[in-house]
Amino acid sequence: MMHLPKGLIVSCQAPVSSPLDDPYIIAAMAQAAVNNGAVAVRIDTPNHINAVRAKVQVPIIGLWKQVITGSHIYITPQFHHAVAVAEAGADIIAIDATTRNRPGDEKLPDVINNIHQQLGKPVMADVDTYQAAKLAVEAGVDIVGTTLFGYTSETKSFAPPGWELLTQIIESLKIFVIYEGGVSSPEMAVKALELGTDAVVVGTAITGIDLLVQAYNNNITNFYKQSKIST
Template sequence: MTDQNTPQTFLPRGVFVSCQAPVGSPLRDPYVMVSMARAAEKAGAVGIRAEGVEDIAQIVAAVRLPVIGIRKEHYEGSDVYITPTRFEVDEIARAGAGIVALDGTTRRRPGGETLDRVVAHAKSLGLIVMADLSSAADAEAAIAAGVDVLGTTLIGPSDADIRPGGPNLSAIAALSQRFSDRQIIAEGRYATPEDIQAAFRAGASSVVVGKAVTDAYALTHDLVVAAKTVELSNRVV
């Protein structure tokens, strides 16, 4: 019998790489995302997070790693956009992902959907369900709805971050202490080896890294903006 304080293992321990590109990015192409997923697998990542039916399907076919599938869909009248309804869950299941991540908050979902209903539907399809939380307080309702693992995807920075605007480690610590029987997935602004180590020390089971690895477009943009800022300040002086 498993001790009640020992988390049931749904996701492998290690680093997941989020292979996504925003609308408008030249990297938003299934071939590019598959290449990134293959590179992540070769480098030792334990899993992939991917968005969109075509990307998910092609990545599932290309790598031998578990894939966390999401669908970002914006509906009028709702702030929930990460796998908001059962329709998106069906799309992810058909694409072949074994794990679905969804907005794990109690915010109003489109079409009269509820967190309980969407989670129950995902479970009926045999999917592992990851709740993307916006605060540690969301965890109770997500667990009551039947989710398997808790993620910090939507949790913003805090004053206790190890670097300004960095990952919210206090949220990881709070969740791992309060819900010691659950896997806690660290996600959101993880960018350095020190971030990864700190997440595991705080109680994370796995860490999802995205922009810092796969979004060359956004990273280049940030560097260019920084350079232009210095140039402008020098001209003023």
């Protein structure tokens, strides 16, 4: 199975409403990331994975976000989504491994086993809690990522970075660990490495043009509003 190097992984994604949500643009982002030192990229949707595969040789962590009625699981929720991700060229399949109810009859261990046996791909478990990480490791995943900390009902009262969760996983589970979530500076990435993570995923802070511009614009707009009130 594919070996994932330690270091910086860049998540190259864009909101579906954005003009950046285009295979050519996502592939260009990925190529720029790799040209400047990224050891891997994280890519959503088969179309984008296919475009990125044609441009880079580093490992692709592939996923497919899908909203399914009756379940909050949305990152590669079912095995047939994993098949499409693998066929598009992903080297590693990322799946939602939280303890929330899964769609259909598939159980987490079954999805992991099918990816291993039928696709021959390693599995990255995107988790939100230590319990989810522990169960994922017991189910046979190859990599654990803190991707969903702060994004589930169980962790909604928290916000990334999840340093405590990262530390707990590193200290208690013998697994390749990826820190993902809320890394907004090179210094934060280094802190994650100092805590013992094997790799760091950075997304919005590098490739999130839409969200970054919104944040700057909101602050600037609020400044003008407050200035008018104060005068």
